[in-house]
Amino acid sequence: MNHKLRIACTKESLKEIRRFVTQTLTDLHLPEIEVNMLVLAVDEICANRIIHSNNCDENLHLNLLISETCDGLTFEISDLGAPFDHTQYSEPDINQLVKEKRKGGLGLMLVNRIMDSIEVFKEKDHTVYRLFKKLTIC
Amino acid sequence: MNISIGKEEEIYLIGIEGDLDASSCINLDKAISEAVSAGEKKILIDCTNLNYISSAGLGVFMSYIQDFENNKISMVLFNLSKKVKNVFQILGLDELIQIVDSKEAAKTLINES
Numbered sequence: 001m002n003h004k005l006r007i008a009c010t011k012e013s014l015k016e017i018r019r020f021v022t023q024t025l026t027d028l029h030l031p032e033i034e035v036n037m038l039v040l041a042v043d044e045i046c047a048n049r050i051i052h053s054n055n056c057d058e059n060l061h062l063n064l065l066i067s068e069t070c071d072g073l074t075f076e077i078s079d080l081g082a083p084f085d086h087t088q089y090s091e092p093d094i095n096q097l098v099k100e101k102r103k104g105g106l107g108l109m110l111v112n113r114i115m116d117s118i119e120v121f122k123e124k125d126h127t128v129y130r131l132f133k134k135l136t137i138c
Numbered sequence: 139m140n141i142s143i144g145k146e147e148e149i150y151l152i153g154i155e156g157d158l159d160a161s162s163c164i165n166l167d168k169a170i171s172e173a174v175s176a177g178e179k180k181i182l183i184d185c186t187n188l189n190y191i192s193s194a195g196l197g198v199f200m201s202y203i204q205d206f207e208n209n210k211i212s213m214v215l216f217n218l219s220k221k222v223k224n225v226f227q228i229l230g231l232d233e234l235i236q237i238v239d240s241k242e243a244a245k246t247l248i249n250e251s
Contacts, residue, residue, distance in 0.1 A: 011159075011161035012161060014159050015157060015159070018157070018159075018190065032220070032221055033220060033221050033224050036225070037225075037228070039190075040192060043159065043192050044192060047160040047193075047194065050160075051160060094200075094229060094230065094234075097200060098203045098204055098234065099204060101204050102197070102200070103163075103167075103194070103197035103198060103200070105197070106196050106197055107192075109229055110193055110225075110229065113228050113229070114228070
């Protein structure tokens with residue numbers, strides 16, 4: 001089953017994105033901690049896309065598609081912003097972030113820990129993030 | 139998200155209610171920054187009504203660890219829900235930030251430090 005959301009690229013949309021993901025996952029009867037981690041991973045990618053790739057422009061939109069299959073859940077986040085090259089990303093050392101008093105740098109670390117695979121690709125004029133979480137659903 | 143500020147003897151108490159995300163984390167940053175500017179040395183963070191935290195919220199706490207160490211300021215978070223505490227644990231931030239189960243335990247810990 002597929003679930004779709006199209007929403008404006010504003011920071012205020014993040015709450016609605018989390019509500020949508022939480023509601024979609026409710027029927028799967030997953031533990032609350034598991035649901036929260038999946039919501040968090042989607043929230044992190046959406047926040048990155050809204051803030052860094054779409055400059056919080058309310059005239060631009062972000063699409064979220066959640067698909068359930070027997071072996072897991074796929075979350076596809078797409079928008080017209082420039083892609084971030086995930087293959088060039090190297091995880092920062094958390095102790096270094098502390099030393100540098102940094103506030104950022106944790107989002108993708110969380111997503112990498114939570115999801116089983118992350119793909120980034122272009123589809124026509126859209127940048128697509130495909131996150132997959134292995135779960136026994138059927 | 140709402141932030142409440144209180145003072146109990148020499149302890150500065152910050153309460154967080156709602157979702158701490160990229161949109162709201164600036165309010166927590168401001169509250170902690172004001173406590174530091176006012177010379178507070180003992181800061182308790184009441185997470186009883188904290189429903190959600192993202193990396194932006196974690197980042198605010200992380201960015202003060204070094205300053206707190208340098209200026210001998212103690213900060214203790216208490217009463218986190220299991221799902222919120224889990225987010226700290228994913229990256230091991232629960233080992234860098236003091237987290238306890240209750241306000242009483244938080245007061246004991248901060249008065250010992």
